Amino acid sequence: MSADVPRHALPVPADPARLRVAVVGCGDISSVHLAAVAANDGAVLAAVVDTDPTARAAAHAAHGVPGFASLGELIAAGAADVVHLCTPHSTHAALAEEALAAGVHVLAEKPVAHTLADAERLAEAAEKAFAASGAQLGVCFQNRYNAPVRAMRVMLDGGQLGQVLGAQATVMWHRTPAYYAARPWRGTWAGSGGGLLMNQAIHTLDLLQWLVGPARVVGGGASARALAGAIEVEDTADILLEHAAGTRDGVEQPPVRSAFFATNANGVNAPVTLDIQAEAAELSLRGDLTVRWADGRTETVREHGVLAGDRAYWGVSHELLIDDFYRAVRAGERFWIGAEEAMGSLRLIKDVYARSYAPGDWV
Numbered sequence: 001m002s003a004d005v006p007r008h009a010l011p012v013p014a015d016p017a018r019l020r021v022a023v024v025g026c027g028d029i030s031s032v033h034l035a036a037v038a039a040n041d042g043a044v045l046a047a048v049v050d051t052d053p054t055a056r057a058a059a060h061a062a063h064g065v066p067g068f069a070s071l072g073e074l075i076a077a078g079a080a081d082v083v084h085l086c087t088p089h090s091t092h093a094a095l096a097e098e099a100l101a102a103g104v105h106v107l108a109e110k111p112v113a114h115t116l117a118d119a120e121r122l123a124e125a126a127e128k129a130f131a132a133s134g135a136q137l138g139v140c141f142q143n144r145y146n147a148p149v150r151a152m153r154v155m156l157d158g159g160q161l162g163q164v165l166g167a168q169a170t171v172m173w174h175r176t177p178a179y180y181a182a183r184p185w186r187g188t189w190a191g192s193g194g195g196l197l198m199n200q201a202i203h204t205l206d207l208l209q210w211l212v213g214p215a216r217v218v219g220g221g222a223s224a225r226a227l228a229g230a231i232e233v234e235d236t237a238d239i240l241l242e243h244a245a246g247t248r249d250g251v252e253q254p255p256v257r258s259a260f261f262a263t264n265a266n267g268v269n270a271p272v273t274l275d276i277q278a279e280a281a282e283l284s285l286r287g288d289l290t291v292r293w294a295d296g297r298t299e300t301v302r303e304h305g306v307l308a309g310d311r312a313y314w315g316v317s318h319e320l321l322i323d324d325f326y327r328a329v330r331a332g333e334r335f336w337i338g339a340e341e342a343m344g345s346l347r348l349i350k351d352v353y354a355r356s357y358a359p360g361d362w363v
């Protein structure tokens with residue numbers, strides 16, 4: 001076994017009161033997970049895992065817990081009840097299946113997998129694991145926990161908005177060739193399963209279909225328009241969607257059209273926008289939510305907490321989602337954002353790729 005175990009960091013013993021957590025993948029997003037674990041009274045960081053010795057050594061030194069060179073070694077040591085997967089997209093499905101088969105709960109970063117085939121196989125494995133051992137799979141769509149987004153969902157469910165008429169969303173961010181050069185997997189089909197849609201805009205597509213309704217692609221395109229020399233995958237995409245509107249007074253309603261535009265080639269990281277027009281109000285999300293009622297009233301729902309730097313656009317709700325995942329694990333309840341739920345946005349993205357690239361040129 002190649003765990004780096006310092007004298008001051010003996011393996012954490014199993015304790016029913018505190019879930020032993022291991023963070024797998026100690027790169028950029030791991031700091032957000034590590035902070036959330038540290039802030040959680042019901043969990044304790046028990047180990048870090050990274051295949052890269054430098055990243056592993058840095059995490060091990062910073063957190064004073066054993067550092068393992070692979071998930072397999074962590075599992076063999078029986079050192080964790082829950083693993084957080086913070087690794088490149090192409091590793092998610094196999095790592096999650098390995099942990100679930102060993103009865104270890106998995107909280108995976110988005111996307112659930114880099115291909116639909118992997119996601120579907122993982123969904124099946126997660127069903128089996130839950131039935132066999134109660135091991136859970138959760139997927140990190142933390143923006144569903146943002147206070148303004150929750151307020152939108154409550155208003156939409158409550159019926160006071162009347163019929164939804166239309167929606168639009170934009171993600172206009174700035175990524176440089178250096179961003180991709182620093183982590184080459186991000187710019188490749190094999191490593192990431194796509195570009196801007198898979199890595200950044202998936203959150204907003206997820207929200208759009210979660211809020212407005214299950215969607216199908218009417219038309220769309222994705223391509224590398226500004227970063228073509230630096231990446232294989234797309235930096236820009238536009239999509240028209242149709243969302244099932246359900247029934248009203250027993251009558252099937254016509255689908256709701258939405259328009260989506262996203263790019264990583266904007267000059268700056270502009271705020272994500274998501275607007276929904278309904279009969280009684282327009283909902284306008286720009287971090288905070290503004291509700292403009294048809295009767296002239298205006299309401300605002302503020303985002304909880306403001307973070308500086310990178311974390312500002314990653315969102316502030318990882319802690320809320322992680323807390324809710326641990327609660328579900330402790331209660332033995334199925335966490336609500338599992339593989340199937342996470343595949344809604346993945347299916348839309350893969351449909352857009354199928355319309356944009358020749359077979360064999362995308363995964």
Ligand SMILES: NC(=O)c1ccc[n+]([C@@H]2O[C@H](COP(=O)([O-])OP(=O)(O)OC[C@H]3O[C@@H](n4cnc5c(N)ncnc54)[C@H](O)[C@@H]3O)[C@@H](O)[C@H]2O)c1
Pocket residue numbers: 024025026027028029030049050051052055069070071085086087088089091109110111140142183199314315
């Ligand atoms: N939810 C969000 O808002 C959000 C934000 C940023 C990143 N992410 C997601 O987090 C994940 C990681 O992204 P990142 O930018 O931190 O990547 P990164 O490249 O910075 O870090 C990944 C780490 O995983 C390690 N690794 C690779 N394969 C491994 C394996 N098989 N076992 C253990 N370690 C392995 C690498 O050595 C590296 O240290 C991705 O899925 C990404 O989409 C989510």
